Amino acid sequence: MKYRNPTPTVDVILQCNSKILMVKRKRDPFKDQLSLPGGFVNEGETIENAMKREAMEETSLEVEPIEILGAYSDPRRDPRKHTMTVVFVGIIVHGSPMAGDDAGSIEWIDLADIESKQFAFDHHMILRDYKKWKTSGGTFWSTKRRND
Amino acid sequence: MKYRNPTPTVDVILQCNSKILMVKRKRDPFKDQLSLPGGFVNEGETIENAMKREAMEETSLEVEPIEILGAYSDPRRDPRKHTMTVVFVGIIVHGSPMAGDDAGSIEWIDLADIESKQFAFDHHMILRDYKKWKTSGGTFWSTKRRND
Numbered sequence: 001m002k003y004r005n006p007t008p009t010v011d012v013i014l015q016c017n018s019k020i021l022m023v024k025r026k027r028d029p030f031k032d033q034l035s036l037p038g039g040f041v042n043e044g045e046t047i048e049n050a051m052k053r054e055a056m057e058e059t060s061l062e063v064e065p066i067e068i069l070g071a072y073s074d075p076r077r078d079p080r081k082h083t084m085t086v087v088f089v090g091i092i093v094h095g096s097p098m099a100g101d102d103a104g105s106i107e108w109i110d111l112a113d114i115e116s117k118q119f120a121f122d123h124h125m126i127l128r129d130y131k132k133w134k135t136s137g138g139t140f141w142s143t144k145r146r147n148d
Numbered sequence: 149m150k151y152r153n154p155t156p157t158v159d160v161i162l163q164c165n166s167k168i169l170m171v172k173r174k175r176d177p178f179k180d181q182l183s184l185p186g187g188f189v190n191e192g193e194t195i196e197n198a199m200k201r202e203a204m205e206e207t208s209l210e211v212e213p214i215e216i217l218g219a220y221s222d223p224r225r226d227p228r229k230h231t232m233t234v235v236f237v238g239i240i241v242h243g244s245p246m247a248g249d250d251a252g253s254i255e256w257i258d259l260a261d262i263e264s265k266q267f268a269f270d271h272h273m274i275l276r277d278y279k280k281w282k283t284s285g286g287t288f289w290s291t292k293r294r295n296d
Contacts, residue, residue, distance in 0.1 A: 004191035007153050008221075008232055043152035043230050047221040048289050068219055068287035071234045073156075073195040082191050084156055086219045086234065139216035139287060141196050 006073055006082040010051040011038030011123070012063060012090040013130050019108035020127065021097060022119075023058050026104040029079045030120030034107060036127075038085065047086050055090065059106055062094035069126070069133055070140030077122045077142070087126055087140075089133070154221055157233040158199040159186030159271070160211060161278050162240055167256035168275065169245060170267075171206050174252040177227045178268030182255060184275075186233065199236050207254055210242035217274070217281055218288030225270045225290070235274055235288075237281070 013036060014021040022034040037058045041050040048065050055063040065088040073084035099105045109117065114127045122142070129140040161184060162169040170182040185206045189198040196213050203211040213236040221232035247253045257265065262275045270290070277288040 003188060005155050005189055006191055006193075006195075008156050040151060041153055041221070041232070043154055044223050045154075045221075046223070046290055047154075047219055047232060048291055065289065065292075068216060068289065071195055071216055071219060073189070073193075075192050075194070084189070084195060137285070141213065141216065142194055143196055144213070 006075075006084040008041045008047065009038060009083050009085040010041055010047050010054065011036040011085050011087045011126070012051050012055050012065075013069060013087065013126075014055070014059075014061070014063060014090050014092055015111070016092070016108070018110050018112065020111055020130075021059060021061075022107050022109050023099065024104040024107060025120055032104070033118060033120040034109065035120035035123050036087070038087075040083075048088070051086075051088050051090065057100045060095055060098040060100055061092050063090040064093050065090050068139065069130055070144075072122055072126065072140070072142045074122060074142035085121075089130070154223075154230040154232040156189045156195065157186060157231050158189055158195050158202060158236065159184040159233050159274070160199050160203050160213075160236045160238040161217060161274075162203070162207075162209070162211060162238050163259070164240070164256070166258050166260065168259055168278075169207060169209075170255050170257050171247065172252040172255060173268055180252070181266060181268040182257065183268035183271050184235070186235075188231075195234050196236070199234075199238065203238065205248045208243055208246040208248055209240050211238040212241050213238050216287065217278055218292075220270055220274065220288075220290045222270060222290035233269075237278070
């Protein structure tokens with residue numbers, strides 16, 4: 001018997017002053033929409049290394065994890081199949097942001113402006129949770145009770 | 149092309165006074181060793197629901213997630229295949245602990261005694277991280293630099 005499981009992905013939040021680094025998606029799903037840098041975790045690779053690899057591929061930046069913001073696994077978060085993501089808060093340790101092969105372009109968005117924008121997947125929820133994390137800490141998951 | 153990914157699992161830390169609830173494993177790997185309650189995440193199921201389901205199956209307890217302690221994905225953590233786990237800190241909301249079908253027996257271990265004990269998988273590291281979390285918070289992953 002073959003069990004089926006969600007497919008693990010990773011994402012990273014990189015903040016510089018009031019700005020968050022996003023990538024414009026080159027491909028469907030959510031083509032041309034903004035998402036956090038991230039992607040699938042390969043077998044044999046830790047999630048933290050997957051996060052660093054994806055950040056490098058998509059933004060040309062060397063990043064390091066600082067904390068885990070949360071783990072999001074709502075089956076509807078990706079129209080292709082059931083995925084789950086571990087979201088890291090990271091820091092840029094080297095490089096200048098530049099769109100890589102996997103990203104159409106990169107864009108710095110102001111954290112104050114997220115309510116007026118659309119994002120791929122559940123990244124709107126993740127950015128809201130990050131704002132909350134900045135003031136009160138904590139960790140987050142898809143069905144966590146939120147008071148707003 | 150078929151990509152291969154780590155298989156997601158969940159675990160939960162349940163503390164009552166100074167004691168942590170562990171289950172004695174009925175099956176290999178790590179047969180007869182102590183592990184945190186947990187198991188594989190099914191497709192279509194959130195990780196938090198997987199955690200609640202596994203806690204119920206293994207300990208007969210209804211639990212709720214409080215925080216995420218970390219996400220551990222060292223490819224060597226499970227001898228069967230590459231797994232990753234999201235570890236929740238939970239609270240017991242209903243029931244009395246009783247070994248379920250999937251667990252040989254349950255055991256409360258003192259958090260002060262973990263250094264003298266052996267645990268399945270990387271649960272020794274996870275329990276150490278939990279002790280740290282109790283005093284200083286934070287989140288954890290397999291290759292995080294630890295100062296001890």
